[in-house]
Amino acid sequence: MNIGRIITDRRKALGLTQQALAEKLNISFQAVSKWENGMSYPDVTILPELAAVLKASIDSLLGYSSQSLTEYDKRYNGEGYYWGLSPNNLCYEIMRLKPPTKPYKVLDIGCGEGKDAVFLARNGYNVTAFDISEKGLSKAGELADSCGVKIDFFKADIRDFRLETDFDIIFSSGVFHYIPQEQRVNVIEGLKEHTASNGINIINVFVRKPFIPLPPDIEESELAADDWKSGELFMYYHDWMFHKNDEQIFDCNSSGVPHKHCMDVMIAEKY
Numbered sequence: 702m703n704i705g706r707i708i709t710d711r712r713k714a715l716g717l718t719q720q721a722l723a724e725k726l727n728i729s730f731q732a733v734s735k736w737e738n739g740m741s742y743p744d745v746t747i748l749p750e751l752a753a754v755l756k757a758s759i760d761s762l763l764g765y766s767s768q769s770l771t772e773y774d775k776r777y778n779g780e781g782y783y784w785g786l787s788p789n790n791l792c793y794e795i796m797r798l799k800p801p802t803k804p805y806k807v808l809d810i811g812c813g814e815g816k817d818a819v820f821l822a823r824n825g826y827n828v829t830a831f832d833i834s835e836k837g838l839s840k841a842g843e844l845a846d847s848c849g850v851k852i853d854f855f856k857a858d859i860r861d862f863r864l865e866t867d868f869d870i871i872f873s874s875g876v877f878h879y880i881p882q883e884q885r886v887n888v889i890e891g892l893k894e895h896t897a898s899n900g901i902n903i904i905n906v907f908v909r910k911p912f913i914p915l916p917p918d919i920e921e922s923e924l925a926a927d928d929w930k931s932g933e934l935f936m937y938y939h940d941w942m943f944h945k946n947d948e949q950i951f952d953c954n955s956s957g958v959p960h961k962h963c964m965d966v967m968i969a970e971k972y
């Protein structure tokens with residue numbers, strides 16, 4: 702259980718010192734320090750108050766990230782498309798490396814409202830896509846219908862979904878940070894195994910840098926998953942051929958408050 706880490710992240714995201722958190726809970730700052738260092742756990746009787754002060758659910762403090770479902774459903778419930786309709790630049794990389802000279806099989810993991818899946822289907826790829834958000838999938842289905850393309854959309858959770866067929870291209874953008882540390886090897890081994898020979902995996906993941914503050918609109922579910930380290934994604938693919946392994950720091954204004962993210966971006970080919 703990494704409750705200490707979750708408390709630290711949440712506390713810092715709210716701009717609280719250990720002392721300030723301790724005062725709100727009427728306990729000593731040493732107690733907070735011990736939780737955060739993993740030397741003790743908060744007593745169950747203090748969890749409701751701790752969750753309230755940290756503006757988090759008890760589930761998320763304990764590392765259960767079911768919040769992602771409701772958070773994204775809420776985002777996708779609004780008018781229009783939350784992430785817009787322009788395809789991710791990585792879709793053009795797919796077209797460059799695997800031009801659709803035949804209907805290559807693509808899997809889009811965490812497809813959201815389907816902009817990338819639909820773009821690829823419109824360009825001749827045979828696309829399958831899943832997400833955990835029903836609202837996202839329903840909008841993705843509508844987008845595909847309005848563009849006259851057929852896509853196999855379904856609901857699944859990347860943390861426990863296992864592939865049964867092979868794909869030429871496996872693509873995922875902005876999703877892998879939901880995979881907890883202890884599940885990464887299994888999830889990624891499954892993707893590698895079910896990539897066709899000479900197929901590619903195109904993946905990006907947020908990585909935590911000590912000099913970049915937490916984004917102001919970070920979700921509880923994102924705090925609940927462990928951070929990815931710089932280069933960790935590349936390490937899982939050490940035995941594949943890299944077309945790209947890049948780390949990018951970029952500006953974001955998603956909450957109306959300018960902030961930065963750091964992302965590792967990888968294109969690897971099964972060789």
Ligand SMILES: C[S@@+](CC[C@H](N)C(=O)[O-])C[C@H]1O[C@@H](n2cnc3c(N)ncnc32)[C@H](O)[C@@H]1O
Pocket residue numbers: 769773784789810811812813814816831832833834837857858859860873874875876879
């Ligand atoms: C930042 S959005 C990216 C959406 C899309 N890939 C895009 O770039 O437009 C993250 C997506 O991951 C989905 N997601 C979160 N947790 C997930 C999980 N455990 N399994 C599958 N999808 C998940 C969310 O519902 C959301 O659509």
